[in-house]
Amino acid sequence: MEQSAGDGSSPSSSAAPPQKRLTVTQRDQIAAEGRVFGILQSLEDASFQTQESMLELWRDKHIEYLTRGLRQLGPNFHVLDANRPWLCYWILHSLALLGESVDSEMENNVVDFLSLCQDNEGGYGGGPGQLPHVASTYAAVNSLITLGTERALSSINRHKIHSFLLRMKDVSGAFRMHDGGEIDVRACYTAISVASCLNILDQKLVEDVGNYILSCQTYEGGIAGEPGSEAHGGYTFCGLASMVLIGEEDKLDLPTLIDWVVFRQGVECGFQGRTNKLVDGCYSFWQGGALAVAQRLLSFVDEQLKSSFLEGKKVAKGICSTSSSYPSEGDSDLDEHPGEFSNIGSYFLERESGCGSLFHSAALQQYVLLCCQVLEGGFRDKPGKPRDHYHSCYCLSGLSLCQYSWSKNVNGPALPKTVLGPYANLLEPVHPSTMLSWTSTTKSTSSSPNHEDNYS
Ligand SMILES: CC(C)=CCC/C(C)=C/CC/C(C)=C/COP(=O)(O)OP(=O)(O)O
Numbered sequence: 475m476e477q478s479a480g481d482g483s484s485p486s487s488s489a490a491p492p493q494k495r496l497t498v499t500q501r502d503q504i505a506a507e508g509r510v511f512g513i514l515q516s517l518e519d520a521s522f523q524t525q526e527s528m529l530e531l532w533r534d535k536h537i538e539y540l541t542r543g544l545r546q547l548g549p550n551f552h553v554l555d556a557n558r559p560w561l562c563y564w565i566l567h568s569l570a571l572l573g574e575s576v577d578s579e580m581e582n583n584v585v586d587f588l589s590l591c592q593d594n595e596g597g598y599g600g601g602p603g604q605l606p607h608v609a610s611t612y613a614a615v616n617s618l619i620t621l622g623t624e625r626a627l628s629s630i631n632r633h634k635i636h637s638f639l640l641r642m643k644d645v646s647g648a649f650r651m652h653d654g655g656e657i658d659v660r661a662c663y664t665a666i667s668v669a670s671c672l673n674i675l676d677q678k679l680v681e682d683v684g685n686y687i688l689s690c691q692t693y694e695g696g697i698a699g700e701p702g703s704e705a706h707g708g709y710t711f712c713g714l715a716s717m718v719l720i721g722e723e724d725k726l727d728l729p730t731l732i733d734w735v736v737f738r739q740g741v742e743c744g745f746q747g748r749t750n751k752l753v754d755g756c757y758s759f760w761q762g763g764a765l766a767v768a769q770r771l772l773s774f775v776d777e778q779l780k781s782s783f784l785e786g787k788k789v790a791k792g793i794c795s796t797s798s799s800y801p802s803e804g805d806s807d808l809d810e811h812p813g814e815f816s817n818i819g820s821y822f823l824e825r826e827s828g829c830g831s832l833f834h835s836a837a838l839q840q841y842v843l844l845c846c847q848v849l850e851g852g853f854r855d856k857p858g859k860p861r862d863h864y865h866s867c868y869c870l871s872g873l874s875l876c877q878y879s880w881s882k883n884v885n886g887p888a889l890p891k892t893v894l895g896p897y898a899n900l901l902e903p904v905h906p907s908t909m910l911s912w913t914s915t916t917k918s919t920s921s922s923p924n925h926e927d928n929y930s
Pocket residue numbers: 609660663664706707708709712746747748751752754760
């Protein structure tokens with residue numbers, strides 16, 4: 475509880491006056507009583523200063539908690555044995571959002587450890603010697619890109635990852651998680667995003683994956699893990715981001731998807747993962763991220779609304795009886811740039827946001843700071859649950875999205891009034907590699923998988 479607002483690690487921290495803080499019990503009590511929404515309204519009133527102190531981001535405590543987690547990684551670290559590349563990713567990404575880098579010893583340990591997880595035939599397993607897995611590969615590759623050093627990047631065998639991903643490709647066009655493993659939208663996203671990041675995305679990998687994802691969009695508007703299942707925020711982000719990366723986002727029913735996600739933000743201010751379930755801090759990113767992507771797709775949304783309106787009129791007049799409102803395939807970015815999969819992610823990132831935040835970003839920041847933040851460091855799903863690195867990563871990612879949600883460009887600055895609490899709460903923007911798993915670092919230094927380069 476000794477952390478001061480003026481810790482010098484963040485913008486304008488020196489200006490923060492000493493303020494009264496709530497105890498953990500007081501904060502949990504407020505959250506449990508569902509008074510967060512009331513607090514939000516009271517931001518307008520005279521007691522704003524006191525409220526603001528409750529909304530402080532405990533930066534140093536989070537860094538301490540995260541760094542300790544990373545230090546524990548290594549060949550003898552057996553907790554969550556098949557999850558270690560994920561632990562690397564959650565921690566490194568969280569630290570990057572907090573503007574914190576790791577020292578070279580730690581960096582070398584992570585690179586060495588992930589190299590031990592890399593399979594001889596391509597891809598990364600959940601630990602040394604384990605079966606290569608598409609999700610572990612995503613976590614390992616994103617960790618190494620987050621480190622961003624020559625040593626980290628050159629440890630990735632792009633050619634072999636390409637063969638591994640092709641091996642994971644199913645006849646349906648979707649991907650499976652590992653040899654003989656499950657096929658779902660998560661596998662499709664992790665495969666497509668890794669391929670996009672490493673600039674190895676090609677027609678063979680893309681073939682029919684969009685149709686599989688499309689078959690997972692449900693009557694509610696969100697996307698399910700597999701055809702016939704229930705729409706879920708995690709899969710909705712994965713499905714939408716994948717579609718953007720292959721240039722087929724306009725095939726989804728975007729107005730219904732946005733409607734579904736927007737209504738997942740509850741009176742508690744956080745997002746739920748699916749209809750009638752409890753809110754949870756991690757959906758700040760999965761649902762908030764889907765809306766942050768959708769913010770840049772408003773031209774397609776307009777088109778789809780116009781054509782469904784016109785179609786509605788035709789149906790009303792008995793002219794047309796089909797219900798499809800999708801534009802024809804000929805409209806997609808892919809047809810305009812045949813074979814240029816490598817540029818699709820960057821085209822998307824150049825798109826300006828067509829509006830402000832599509833969700834209540836101040837409310838979401840309140841939920842994350844007040845209900846998910848653990849004062850000893852780290853974040854949790856909700857009050858009463860323990861902190862963990864997964865929730866720390868996605869709560870911080872969601873918080874950052876909120877802070878930049880009114881910026882027009884991906885690299886645009888955060889407006890001070892959109893940062894809830896002290897301005898020292900400002901995080902680094904969520905890197906495009908997490909938003910869409912595309913990064914300018916790898917793009918600019920790597921070439922196609924058929925060419926010899928630093929990435930083997
Ligand atoms: C890149 C990558 C690996 C993405 C993963 C995306 C993700 C979070 C998928 C959600 C999986 C799921 C059905 C959780 C439901 O858990 P639950 O029933 O415990 O939670 P709920 O009650 O909130 O639905």
